[in-house]
Amino acid sequence: MSPIGIASAITAKQETPVPGIAPGRALFNRKAINQGVAMLTYTLRRLLVSIPTLLFIAFVIFMLLELAPGDPMASMPLTIPPDVRQQMREALGLGEPWYIRFPLWLNQFFIVEPQYWIDNAFGTNFADGAQRIISFQSRSPVFDTIAERLPQTLWVVGMSYVVGVLIALPIGIISAYRQYSVFDQAGTFISMIGFSVPPFFSGVLLIVIFSVQLKWLPSIYDTTHVVEDWASFKIQLQQMVMPVMVLALQTTAQVSRYMRASMLDNLGQDYVRTARAKGMSESVVVLKHVLRNSMIPVVTVIALGIPSIFGGAIITEQIFKVNGLGQLLIIALQGSDIPMVMTITFLLAILIVLMNLIADILYGILDPRIRYD
Amino acid sequence: MTDRAPQASADNLLPSGDPVAPPKLKVDKPRNQWLDVWDQFKTHKGAVFGLVFLTFITLFVTVGPLIWDVDPGKLDIRNKDVRPIYMGLFDSSAKVSWGNPMGTDNLGRDIMANIMQGGRISLAVGWTAMVLALLLGTTIGVLAGYFRRLDGLLMRFTDLVLALPLLPLLLVMMLLFRDPLRAAFGPENGIFILIVTGIGITSWMQTARIVRGDVIALKEREFVLAARSIGTPARRMITRHLLPNVLSPIMVSATLGLATAIITESALSFLGLGFPSDFPTWGKILFDSVDRMTAFPERVIWPGLAISLTVLSVNYIGDGLRDALDPRIRGL
Numbered sequence: 136m137s138p139i140g141i142a143s144a145i146t147a148k149q150e151t152p153v154p155g156i157a158p159g160r161a162l163f164n165r166k167a168i169n170q171g172v173a174m175l176t177y178t179l180r181r182l183l184v185s186i187p188t189l190l191f192i193a194f195v196i197f198m199l200l201e202l203a204p205g206d207p208m209a210s211m212p213l214t215i216p217p218d219v220r221q222q223m224r225e226a227l228g229l230g231e232p233w234y235i236r237f238p239l240w241l242n243q244f245f246i247v248e249p250q251y252w253i254d255n256a257f258g259t260n261f262a263d264g265a266q267r268i269i270s271f272q273s274r275s276p277v278f279d280t281i282a283e284r285l286p287q288t289l290w291v292v293g294m295s296y297v298v299g300v301l302i303a304l305p306i307g308i309i310s311a312y313r314q315y316s317v318f319d320q321a322g323t324f325i326s327m328i329g330f331s332v333p334p335f336f337s338g339v340l341l342i343v344i345f346s347v348q349l350k351w352l353p354s355i356y357d358t359t360h361v362v363e364d365w366a367s368f369k370i371q372l373q374q375m376v377m378p379v380m381v382l383a384l385q386t387t388a389q390v391s392r393y394m395r396a397s398m399l400d401n402l403g404q405d406y407v408r409t410a411r412a413k414g415m416s417e418s419v420v421v422l423k424h425v426l427r428n429s430m431i432p433v434v435t436v437i438a439l440g441i442p443s444i445f446g447g448a449i450i451t452e453q454i455f456k457v458n459g460l461g462q463l464l465i466i467a468l469q470g471s472d473i474p475m476v477m478t479i480t481f482l483l484a485i486l487i488v489l490m491n492l493i494a495d496i497l498y499g500i501l502d503p504r505i506r507y508d
Numbered sequence: 509m510t511d512r513a514p515q516a517s518a519d520n521l522l523p524s525g526d527p528v529a530p531p532k533l534k535v536d537k538p539r540n541q542w543l544d545v546w547d548q549f550k551t552h553k554g555a556v557f558g559l560v561f562l563t564f565i566t567l568f569v570t571v572g573p574l575i576w577d578v579d580p581g582k583l584d585i586r587n588k589d590v591r592p593i594y595m596g597l598f599d600s601s602a603k604v605s606w607g608n609p610m611g612t613d614n615l616g617r618d619i620m621a622n623i624m625q626g627g628r629i630s631l632a633v634g635w636t637a638m639v640l641a642l643l644l645g646t647t648i649g650v651l652a653g654y655f656r657r658l659d660g661l662l663m664r665f666t667d668l669v670l671a672l673p674l675l676p677l678l679l680v681m682m683l684l685f686r687d688p689l690r691a692a693f694g695p696e697n698g699i700f701i702l703i704v705t706g707i708g709i710t711s712w713m714q715t716a717r718i719v720r721g722d723v724i725a726l727k728e729r730e731f732v733l734a735a736r737s738i739g740t741p742a743r744r745m746i747t748r749h750l751l752p753n754v755l756s757p758i759m760v761s762a763t764l765g766l767a768t769a770i771i772t773e774s775a776l777s778f779l780g781l782g783f784p785s786d787f788p789t790w791g792k793i794l795f796d797s798v799d800r801m802t803a804f805p806e807r808v809i810w811p812g813l814a815i816s817l818t819v820l821s822v823n824y825i826g827d828g829l830r831d832a833l834d835p836r837i838r839g840l
Contacts, residue, residue, distance in 0.1 A: 188668060340808075480676045
């Protein structure tokens with residue numbers, strides 16, 4: 136990195152114009168363009184790398200499910216003659232060996248299903264009646280069921296993540312700014328509790344307190360409830376409070392810990408002393424200089440936490456009887472509905488890989504010191 | 509400890525005291541560094557609380573059944589649904605009995621005996637799974653860090669495992685291998701092996717990453733160069749020089765591993781995919797009591813509190829250990 140490059144990097148970080156840098160302005164721009172191109176190639180390379188990763192994951196999940204002892208025909212009446220039973224197995228696609236069914240599944244997942252999706256969206260006819268991924272249990276396309284269940288999960292999980300992050304950020308900032316104060320100790324203690332109390336206990340405890348003893352909130356999440364006026368909106372709010380809080384506690388614990396650590400790292404840096412020495416107000420120093428730099432690792436933590444909160448939702452949905460994706464997965468597992476389990480698990484894997492990619496790219500966008508060459 | 513970081517050995521030789529006082533001419537006998545670690549650990553209040561509670565709960569589940577020798581599986585239908593003893597204070601009509609201080613469940617089984625038995629299994633699963641994960645993680649981390657040829661392959665593998673959706677896969681594994689293992693090792697041992705292996709092979713990745721990073725940094729140090737220059741073979745290099753120096757991150761991730769293992773086991777039991785119901789674990793007792801928590805909230809709260817407090821104390825121990833093992837913080 137050239138000396139001017141370092142200077143411009145510092146300028147970009149501190150957002151204070153340094154006199155004498157003007158001749159370097161053009162250079163900085165070219166550098167920015169170079170950086171953009173480098174980032175684009177980096178993103179493309181990462182996308183290409185993630186394809187074999189996803190294929191490998193699909194293969195692992197597929198082979199694991201291949202070992203499954205559960206027979207999808209087990210729930211059929213015993214009076215069905217063996218030859219008809221064999222035909223039914225073949226109709227479910229179970230007659231072929233795995234090296235034929237695995238590519239078929241990949242074809243259905245990556246080509247046929249998107250085609251149906253496009254057909255639905257634009258009224259075209261790409262799919263042309265091709266075989267979709269069919270659930271063993273309901274005999275309907277897996278993606279239709281997932282599309283029915285997704286909104287419930289997204290509402291609860293998404294809302295809880297937003298709430299959790301919104302609570303966590305101020306706690307982390309104040310905790311770090313007033314290190315070792317009563318607030319900091321309380322915040323650290325609460326985040327420790329959030330780490331330690333499993334959702335299946337905090338959820339049950341909330342139900343005991345607020346549903347059983349105080350009778351304020353419903354213990355079961357009613358997904359058929361329709362919001363049309365203020366009163367029904369209030370009911371919707373009431374039934375969302377507990378699941379959202381249970382999931383948000385976990386997010387808050389994690390994010391506020393990272394936020395605090397990251398703020399503490401930055402508060403001790405030289406540039407903070409410089410900013411204070413220049414006579415900047417404390418709020419500008421903390422909320423502009425320190426906060427912006429501290430957010431870099433925290434944003435990646437937030438992005439990386441999204442898949443795990445979907446995993447955690449499996450348990451929370453079970454407690455509050457939300458009929459979302461987690462519950463669908465549990466039911467499918469118990470009924471050995473292999474296509475459904477495979478698809479949901481693989482969708483989660485895609486989410487993990489995607490969020491990893493996004494976190495890495497965000498890191499590069501937010502921190503100009505990171506170079507991709 | 510053959511070779512520690514220089515600042516640590518300096519700490520050992522000079523007792524940390526008033527920096528203004530003139531240096532003593534007579535150097536004290538070098539203190540064992542673990543005594544220093546213990547001194548620092550003692551200053552962390554949460555960690556001391558954690559250690560005390562973990563010792564208490566361990567004694568409660570190991571020595572407890574010897575003193576409170578009620579069979580946890582014994583059915584006593586006449587004494588069913590006994591409330592815990594403190595309920596007598598609020599409600600004189602509540603059915604309480606000194607014979608069952610924590611109450612009994614709907615089949616008359618003593619809850620205190622069940623919590624002890626369940627804690628034994630939960631803690632045993634936690635410790636074994638943690639040790640397994642540490643062994644895997646340390647082996648892979650050291651191999652990847654020390655042998656450059658293996659690094660790319662092993663770390664790519666670690667990344668792949670990290671990208672797997674672990675909880676769903678764990679659930680799938682529970683369903684798949686439950687019956688074969690049960691047939692091979694008996695109902696309790698089969699499930700124990702299955703859960704421990706499942707948790708172990710899905711939670712070694714963080715340890716591997718940390719150990720690899722530390723080993724790579726250590727390889728650049730002078731003492732490693734010195735050891736190599738006298739022809740130390742790789743095996744002894746790892747066991748004598750590298751492993752003792754990565755002990756602190758391993759210990760910290762051990763506490764994290766123990767906490768997650770206990771929570772994961774309870775979560776599996778809670779989803780109905782853990783131990784069969786004749787073998788109580790904390791998660792299982794909690795799961796079985798959820799249906800009747802309106803009438804008997806204490807049956808949910810006892811096991812839940814046991815899990816939460818154990819995990820909380822383990823996390824605090826980890827925090828204290830991290831501070832105590834970091835020579836930059838020690839002595840402040």
